Amino acid sequence: MSALAIEITGERTAVARGAGAEEVDLTADKGQSIHAVIAAYSRKHSADAGAPVEVVVNEAGRTNYLTVEPDGNVSRSLPTGPIAAAAGREVPQVDVAPEPVTMSVAPIGHLPVSAPDTMWREGNVQKQRPPVPWQRPNPDTSVRRSQAHASTRSTRPAMSVLAAPEITPGSSEPARTGIRGRLNAVLNLGLAPKPESAEMRHRAAIAAITGPIPGFSIVTVANPKGGVGKTPIAVGLNAVIAQHRGAGSTVCADVAEVGGSLADRVSVPPRAGQDVLALVAAQAAAPGSIRPSELSRFLSRQPGGEDVVAGIFDGFDGAALGYDDVESLANVLSEHREILIADTGNNRLAGSWQWATSNANVLVVPVPLRRDAAAAAHRMLLDLAAAAGSDILARTIVVITDGPGDAPMVEIEAVDAFLEVGVHSVRRMPFEPLFASGERIATSQLRSTTTESLTVVAGAVVELIAHAAG
Structure with missing residues (x-):
């Protein structure tokens, strides 16, 4: 991975230097920020190299580390190695790892060699092996035997030398x-x-999607600006995760206060009674009694194995989805699914919106290349960070989407602004005609570039879920 060291020397000036390259002076034109110039220069450098570029930006003693992909994606990172410093200048170094700790780790799926003999495994549950009543060892001999066994176990390899090499x-x-x-x-x-x-x-993203996660997790798709593509992104992520994690692993729910467009966009539309309030009412009538077979009555199974819970139907006159309703919904689904993808509405004051954003393990923010959509998302993130702390920003992925009427210059300023406030990463998604058409979304009809982009975003989402547990 190549590297760039960039030092901001003034309000509109900076100096860039890469390994084996001369210094390059960067200057921002009137009305343009120096951060936007740095972003454009880093993207071009990565595209020309055809590989990710590690960028360290030093400004007034503060250092930011970024990774810029050839396709334009930018994410915060820690340095993977020494970064070249500009001539006559020092780039602050960060101690990115503590002293190594030597540990003995057993292969996954095998009992650790240091585990007591009384432990055994059944599925994923570790239990005590039942004692055999007719064996009553002498205490003295048992102590000597256990010491001998401990000595043997300490020198025994964790895996046989005859085992085939691991395949990544x-x-x-x-x-x-x-x-x-x-x-x-x-x-x-x-x-x-x-x-x-x-x-x-793409393969790394699939490996991340199929990896272990700590338990039930909530992925909230939010942007208070309407028409930015929240529902298509939610439908796409739901389908991609189910494709690689397995049918019945994920569910997408419409948690808009008065119902959104989820029911109109999925491939298999829900029937009457397959909605959030019907499921919440069934749970309230008999708490804790909804079994998997009964749960399927309220879910709309899609061709890829993913499930959908529609929003409020017209039959519920005067009803609105509140904070407690969504919490009850999540409590039911947490017993049967791994991931809930919450497709939110546009009302930030609604209780359902506040529950979905305050309880999100990962926040996905679709942003078209329009200034109004980017500004609305930026204000939302600032407000969420002020209310819940900057931790939510470290679990946020902004998805920049292409579309007709976009203003390309907005992208540089938007990416710079989102990373500046502490967003974990900014991903890019190409224009998808099916998303923009308003028609039902059959994932088999999506462009291959769209599917690949959704897979990369889904991989980043599951990685954030997994790392949060660690």
Whole structure:
């Protein structure tokens, strides 16, 4: 991974230096921020190199570390190695890791070698092995035997030398896309994809999606500006996660105060009674009695195995979804699903909106390249950070979406503003005609670039869920 060291020397000036390169003076034009110039320069450097670039920006003694991908995605990071300093200037170094601690780790799925003999496993539950009544060992001999066993276990390898070497998922598979993929298909070769290629990023995202998570988690898709693509993003993430984690692992719920467009956008529309309030009412009538077979009555199963809970139907005159309603919904779903994707409305004062944002393990914010949509999202994040602390920003992913009528210059300023307030990462999604059409979304009809982008975003979401547990 190449590196850039950039020092901001004035309100509109900066100096950039990379390994083996001369100093480059950066200057912002009138009406343009120096941060926007730095973002554009870093993106061009990454695109020219065809690989991610690690950028360290030093401004008045404060240092920010960013990783810029060739496709324009930007995320905060810690340095992976030494970063070249500009001539005559020092770049502050950060101690990114404590002293290493040596640990003995057993292979996944096997009992640790140091575990007592009385422990055994059944599924994912660790239990005490029941004692055998006719065995009553002499205390003295049992002590000597346990010491001997402990000595033997301390020198015994955790895995047999005859075991086949571990295979990292996706690493040994031949390339299927790009030039190498075409060569493999035409010439029957086995060329592996480049480590920094889009295909390897896609495979890494799939590996992240299928990884372990701590339990029931809530992913909230929010932006108080209407028409920014919250529902298509929620539907897409729901489908991609279910595709790789398995059917019935995730559910998307419309938690808008008076119902949103989720029921009108999914491939299989919900029937009467398959909505949030009906499920909440059933839970209230018989608390704790909803079993998986009964839960399916309230969910609309989609072709990919993902589930959907619609918003409020017209039959509930005068009803509105409140804070307690969404909390009851989550309590029921937490017993049967791993992930709840909350598709929010536009009313920030609604109790359902406040529950979804305050309880989110991960916040996904769709932002079209329009100044009004970017400003609304930015104000929302500032307010959430003021109310709940900056921790929510570290669990936020902003998804920049392309579309007709976009203003490309807004992207540089928006990305810079979101990263400046502490957003975890900013991802980019290409224009998807099916999302913009207002028609029902069949994920099999999405463009391949859209599916790949959704997979990368979903991988980042699950990684945040997993790391939060650690």
